Amino acid sequence: MFGYYMDLALRSLRRSPVLTALMVLAIAVGIGASMTTLTVMHLLSGDPLPGRSQHIFYPQVDPTSRLNPHSQPYDMMDYHSAVDLWSAQRADRQALITVSALRLTAPTVHQPALMAQMLSTTSDFFPMFAVPFQYGNAWTAQDDARHARVAVISSDLNNKLFQGSDSVGRTLWLKDADVRIVGVLAPWRPSPQFYEVVGGRFSDGDTASFYGRPEDVFMPFFSSLEVNDGGFNPFTCWNAPDPGVKLQNSPCVWVALWVQLDSAAKVSGYRDYLASYAEQQKALGRFARADNTRMFDLMQWLDFNRVVPSDVRLQTWLAFAFLAICLFNTIGLLLAKFLRRAGEIGVRRALGASRAAVFAQCLVEAATIGLLGGLGGLLLTLLGLWLIRRQPVEYAELIHLDPSMFGLTFALAIAASLLAGVLPALRASRIAPALQLKTL
Amino acid sequence: MQIQPIFAALRKHRLATLLLALEIALACAVLCNACFLIISRVQHTHVDSGVDESALAAVKLTGYDPASSVDLNARVLSRLAKIPGVQSVNVINAVPFGDHAGTAGISTDAAGKHFAGVVDFYVGNPGSFKALGLQLVAGSMPQASDAQPLDSFVPKNATVWVTRALAEHLWPDTDPLGREFWTDQFHFRVGGVLAHLARPWGGEGGPSTIDWSVYVPAQAGRQLAGTYLLRVNPAESPRVLRDARAAIATIAPDAVVDSKNSQTLGTLREKYFRQDRLMAGILLGVICALLLVTALGIVGLASFWVQQRRRQIGVRRALGATRSDIVAYFQTENFLIVSGGIVLGMLLAFAINLLLMQHYELPRLPLYYLPIGALSLYAIGQLAVLGPALRAAAVPPVEATRSV
Incomplete structure (x- = not known):
């Protein structure tokens, strides 16, 4: 079933490339900004003597x-x-x-x-x-x-x-x-x-x-x-x-x-x-x-001694506010995208798909966008960290992307897009099949 | 323009409307606070140091034997003065935007009961007042007799020159001339007031205390040596600094030139504010990205609504609505949603400001930032919705007769 949903998701994304690009871009920029600042926070606020x-x-x-x-x-x-x-x-x-x-x-x-x-x-x-x-x-x-x-x-x-x-x-x-x-x-x-x-x-x-x-x-x-x-x-x-x-x-x-x-x-x-x-x-x-x-x-x-510089903390808050705005944006766009396909969903429901199946299908589509956004976000994170390494601050040369933060980038991107997808997917799964079929 | 039908239509899209309004509210809150932060950072970088920065350079020596300080002073002063382009050379303990040297807490009574804050003392030989280019606003210029020998970081009993900001802090609304203050057993009497003199390196209390400096004339000697203030022709300062380093290598081979602090004051200032400028740049970048993302969200949702309402638009057109009526409809709709978002956003902006005030010693957000933030979001909203609205206006009336 997952493979089929994946196929449907890719078809749907291809059908409206501009809207898809907008969503992927919004997730990528939000993830890039928050992961850049989160990586800096992680490196600066870590335990200098782990275990001791x-x-x-x-x-x-x-x-x-x-x-x-x-x-x-x-x-x-x-x-x-x-x-x-x-x-x-x-x-x-x-x-x-x-x-x-x-x-x-x-x-x-x-x-x-x-x-x-x-x-x-x-x-x-x-x-x-x-x-x-x-x-x-x-x-x-x-x-x-x-x-x-x-x-x-x-x-x-x-x-x-x-x-x-x-x-x-x-x-x-x-x-x-x-x-x-x-x-x-x-x-x-x-x-x-x-x-x-x-x-x-x-x-x-x-x-x-x-x-x-x-x-x-x-x-x-x-x-x-x-x-x-x-x-x-x-x-x-x-x-x-x-x-x-x-x-x-x-x-x-x-x-x-x-x-x-x-x-x-x-x-x-x-x-x-x-x-x-x-x-x-x-x-x-x-x-x-x-x-x-x-x-x-x-x-x-x-x-x-509040070792983490206050500017770094401020940047992290700013990045997460920015990610929240990107998420609201993605929710709105996903809602538009799913509801535009109301007719198609009506047909699927009439042919026997349960609400849960429609819900799952929509979430798979959202997660696909999250994965693509995560890839973009990773590139933007690397760009952001490169920019920070070029700054004349003492911690510049400490800044790098470690494996845990690499994994977190994708986890955050997919979690964010799933979170953004829940509401639109719920809406889509509640579409009444009869009403949609009548207008077809 | 009737608003009633727009509300009726929006009620059908409660969720999408709410999301857009929330996005705009968050954008408005972040925008107002980020602009405020940028402005305060930029203002901070424009602080008046009170000295002739373009004509000044510092040379700092370390590593020499303190017992040879007097001899070192004599050699350096006479040799550096011979470099072409150097107008004067003086001994001083610190320069604005360099390392701090004489930082101490002061009190306004001899017993030390009334603690009045932590200030920075600039201790310089008699010529340094003129070399710095300090501007006197009250009292008299320091005389040669004011310079006393030092056996600690400041003289025991000295006439000093304080900045206006410090005078107002210590003795609000009274004439500071002749007033006294103490730090431990050292006693100071105000001989004059300076327009500005920025303390060397930041200071407790943030930007509001940057001007809390005291100028003390003193005689160069063992306690006042190693840091030299050069007044130079601004065009020649890079060459003068190179020549000065070369000269010191021959006349004081024991000493090591502290490269970080041996710069023109322009360079030191540039380094001092680099972090503030960087932060202002980051904030500006975030604001641009934020407005872009918000605009894209509006474009996406408006396009969806236009597509969804093609038939209704056709009907309205068939019933006699003009193209500009349709454009106006979508622009009014956007105006209403953005208005809702802004009302919420202003509240949020104040909440965020309160948090920032707690954690970053920021002042309260001035009220005029709110209309500026609101206006820019209205502008962004109207611009973003224009494209989809024009597309809606292009829907032909015949659409009304089509079933899909």
Whole structure:
């Protein structure tokens, strides 16, 4: 029966090519627009650590010495709180994080000095975030403790300086220090660059910069503080720092801590620990408030920072409003098309076709239009994504059509056209055969 | 023109009429809001930075040893001033549309109880006021004696120049001259008011706070070094920037030129608003596609109705209706349906606007967008229905005698 309906559908579509083209075009444009924006949304709002993100947490404390009852904890921590929490080693894994820029050259490489972004972190960073290595390994906890002058570099930097060869054991000049390369990362592009997402709520929706590339140089936290002394900038300060005071002792927040907690018991244990730490610091007179601690998991933290740029969200809404208009359009046109064939349907009904059969036949025709519209929509989606990849935004190079979105394009197109077909098909199946036969 | 028979005919096609009206309602709602978004984006890109953008360029150096800042300033200032086409070189901490440098929360009392917002401080050496081309609307020009040495990001106790927008925010309806404000232990007294000075990079609170800047004269030194403001002959600015880079490579081999921030202000501005222009372009594309799809829907449905009513049209023609009567019939019918859609669409437009206001800090949709949206949909509807209506008018009266 399905084959017969298919045949009927194709005949019917061929009979009025202009109307068919209009419907296919409407579906294709609606699907193209919504799938383009949906793909971008899907890629930007995805889980950067699938399967692990529920174990990754972002502890926060409020180190201010002034009482401000309404404030939230700062997005980062001061040096002492972060290092205290890190040194306690209460989590399964923990990594300190701060970012700075410094001058980088390499001996025997004849290239001008460049300003490299450096991530200062601790050894757990690499296993905790499943960072892939091409050559060598991460540094060890002993290297952290010894303030070893070692570094891990990105594959981009390795390609630029060493043409992609195994550079483990070679030396970099970072500012005035000799630093030995112990590892080279494989290409790694988390989306977003989740581990340093901060301050999203102050960015007025313009959060495209959260989708930038990871740093080129990774160094042990404490040795990097020596190497790039004076090169670090605070995220913000609750009092103006006194001139000449090191950032480590300033009233400023600039260090983040990530922890991995593998069980619910450990999570609640860590929350208690955080509260008791704040309590203890308040007793010591360093904190004004002990009750202002917080610990989001990774996805909550990304949500809190509204990582998906507001323009992208706006585009998605716009695209779906547009798809709705295209659907209304298609419903109207299908209605016209089916009712125009009232005589033909009357004959089929008189010859014994049931209402359900007529209904099914109409839906098959609608689905055929959906399939054709889906094909057109796929081409328009590819065009849309190509246009987005050419835009000067940080996430441009992340944009691609993955298999799940490819499948979703057709599913959405057929679902949309079936939805559009239901009402006209119901109408068509209710045509009274006798009335139609009389007018023939 | 009698409307009664048109309503009678539409009642027979309740579903199709309703669908068309809903489509038009949605189109009207999206159209009004998208136009509003486009206009606000475009207005945003035309913001007055308050400085002579065409004649300014920035050079930013990084990677040098902070201990050598004073020496670096001296070398760069004297060398860059020698480049032909350079009218002046000054040290400044930031430029409009570049990276921000002195962002801080301020209060209107010394104790910090009355928080007044987050502003950006432009700290520049004495010549930078004139080089920027800032326009003074009240108070006096900064004197050489106003520039103080720095041991933090701003002087401890300084005379400053605020923008009119910031002055109105801090002290509404009062003379801002001589007024004071604080950030932590730093104290500022207003010495003058500027027409405009856009903060370097956006700012909390969106476009409404873009002018919340404070200009502070100071002496170049360890705390004020590395970023240089060049006033150049606009025609020569690309060459001047190339020459400046070459000069810096010889006089300050230690320093790395920050390419992203070492541009003419025109280039920085272009980059700063690129996303807004892109978004306005996307919205414009969507509006065009939307109107096209709506028009096609009207054409499709009207064609169907014309075909369905060939006999009735023939009868009317045989009974004496002229061709223009038939055209008028279909145009009135379209007018009625579009009117229904627009009434619904205006309500929907306001609902969508309320949602956008919640999520995107947009102001309320001005009322005059509604008649504009309505008029464009009427125009689209009348144009789209014209083709099928003319075809209907071409139906000969003899059609009345045919049975099919």
